[in-house]
Amino acid sequence: MFEGLTEEAASEIRQRLDSVRAEGCRIGFAVESGSRAWGFPSPDSDFDCRFVYVRPVRQHLEFRPRRDVIEFPIVGDIDTGGWDLRKALLLALKGNAVIVEWLKSPLVYEEEPDFRDRLSRLLEEIMQPQRVARHYAGLLREHAPERDLKEVKLKRFLYAVRPAVALQWMSDRDFSALPPMNMLECLEGASVPQNVRDEILRLIALKKTSREMGEVSLPSCLRHFVAQTDADYAGLGSRFKADGDDEAARFAAAELFYRLEVERT
Template sequence: MRLRRHGCRDQENDGGENSLKLTLPADFSLDSVAAIRARLDLVRAQGVRILFAIESGSRAWGFPSPDSDYDCRFVYIRPISDHLVLQQPRDVIEFPIEGEIDAGGWDLRKALLLALGGNAVIVEWTKSPIVYEEVEGFRARLLDLLAEIVDPGKVSHHYLGLARSHVAKIGSFSGEVKLKKLFYLIRPLVALDWMERRRFASLPPMNLGQCLDETDVPAPAGEEIRRLIELKSQTREMGSGPIPIAIARYLEARYGHHHMNLAAMVRDEARQARAQALAIDFYRREAELQ
């Protein structure tokens, strides 16, 4: 493991054949990265192959704080022999959260099934800019597939569901909130605005700042959101307080707009059958590579 004086930390990926040299942010804790890699080694010890392991959460979404947890997420695939059994193994591998380390992953089959249902999580994982390890070429192949099988209309409802759950948690746009938690409402609503501008035909960037750059968020709200991102990057505790007025107005207006106007999901049997066939073929080919 080598540490550059500037920029990023390079690490040799020892995750198996066709592995890539990968780059992690220079401010990542060496101890935390070592703890994550130890968990990934335990995953491999179960006889599965890790296809990629990335950082999710606030660090990858573009609004980390100095004490943000490390949220490692991975996708793995089991050997064919593991499927030729009467009782299928679980399709998730999870570790208890310890300190600042939160690690867990999905079987590729689970990831593909969720993608077919419009869950945006696997798309975000695949696009994450922070990669612990990956099988060379796999994420590019998966992104090509996801572009074919993920229905942006379904994803829009995924983001609306996230917004709805956080609106329920804060209770009121005029009350006090934990300011760190406010980002989990801002992000899906900005994503929905990004999608609406493109007629819900494509998927938004993972990074909140990029999403803001490419969306017509009212200037006062955009400036306040960026100010909160900067504040969050500098302090371990933002505390609680009222939502800044410009942000509150934006969130209330856009949540109401999307809640009332988001088009109902249309069941397209032909598209769904084609997407499922593509996903099955992809899964089989990747399993055969193991």
Template sequence: MDRTIVAEIDGRLADIKRHHNVSIPLAVESGSRAWGFPSPDSDYDCRFVFVRAVSETFTLFPERDVIETPLTPILDVNGWELSKALKLLLKGNVVVVEWLTSPLVYQCNSDFRAAFLEIAGEVADRSLTARHYYHLAANHLDRFLSAEEDVPLRKLFYALRPLMALKWLEENPNSVIAPMNFPSLCAGVPLELSVLDTINELMARKAETRELGNGPIPLPIRAFLTAEFPRMQFWKDGVQERRPGSERLLDAFWREWTHRLAPGE
């Protein structure tokens, strides 16, 4: 992590808090750096959760529930209002859960993060989480597995990570939140040594070069994808099984933390 860029991110977050009169109880890295397979030129994808002043929350004419900053070749910094994050969590969007489990943290209220993770574990829907990961994997694998020509090798990671998340959920039937970090996912599922060695080699190469280039899918990975992806088809049409009282729990969480974190008027 480049200290100069991290300092620029901190500066942007400070400007957001000042210009928008919000608090930011959580700001994390959410891209390939947090996933565990960065390249030397990977950009920085900072995502944050923000809370507005109480008077700006209880209004008929609310501000947007997203705050965005200018995109640069190096920086992508934007965030969601707490209410938006909670509503998307209930719909099966795993993005906010991954923010909560990111290993790279810029700013954090530890009590808020722990409480958010706890309630996410209570209300997140396992079948919708798995469906989300299935479709992420399918978006890439439908192209890769039918391709007769070379594929962008770096794109393999964007198919492998959600597929590993599905395998991790399969190995942990009582869990609804899979690790965000790709090496942690790989460590938590049974893999053939040839598959793991090939993944580790590709990650090492990706960490050292700006572009892996195109090439054939390595045979151990192709065999793994061909065997595992069709087996995960049963997640494709996951139906929400919302736990009774989920809305009430999230509403109470939102009210409590809005009052605890809201900036002064």
């Protein structure tokens, strides 16, 4: 399937996906998320399989509503979970970047022919990059280290660097496009100072040879880049205004897509 995936892990993930289908659900796609897909895995990184599923019409007619997520216990290094398509679309309308990141993942476990293409065309229509930028600004604020910290967990710090780079990539394009999922690809297209770029690449190379929870000393240029980006985009929500008519049109497009996909199941 992809480099680094063991046959044991692949078999376990296949069994889990098969159990979802046994419930009558259709799986649109299943991909790798997390650090492996972002481009900075560790030797002991988990396999984070994420999938989007569609329930059949008959389950929508049940009196007791079903959960909109399917989760499996984390066993060893295998973490598997999925979202109902309805949940994915509702979050996409709000600007949550997760579903578009899954869609862009280069590491695919399985997919239904044409499903990702259909969903991609819809997301281009209904997702507003400005709202996605707010999502990344929130991630940056959540993971940014305190200013006076000299050493941090490498994994957590890269979780702050990733949205900072994504915001710069989007800002370079006037917040009119959605960034790549892979941070190396995103970094390539972002106007980041060369010394900051070099330090990011150094930390990524370090993470690929160290354990998940290893600590690292932060160079001042990188600490400043993350802190300044956090400050620059903290009030991002006030810069963009919603259009009521556009909101209704985007919701209607998502609703139609969802109904058609349910009818296919």
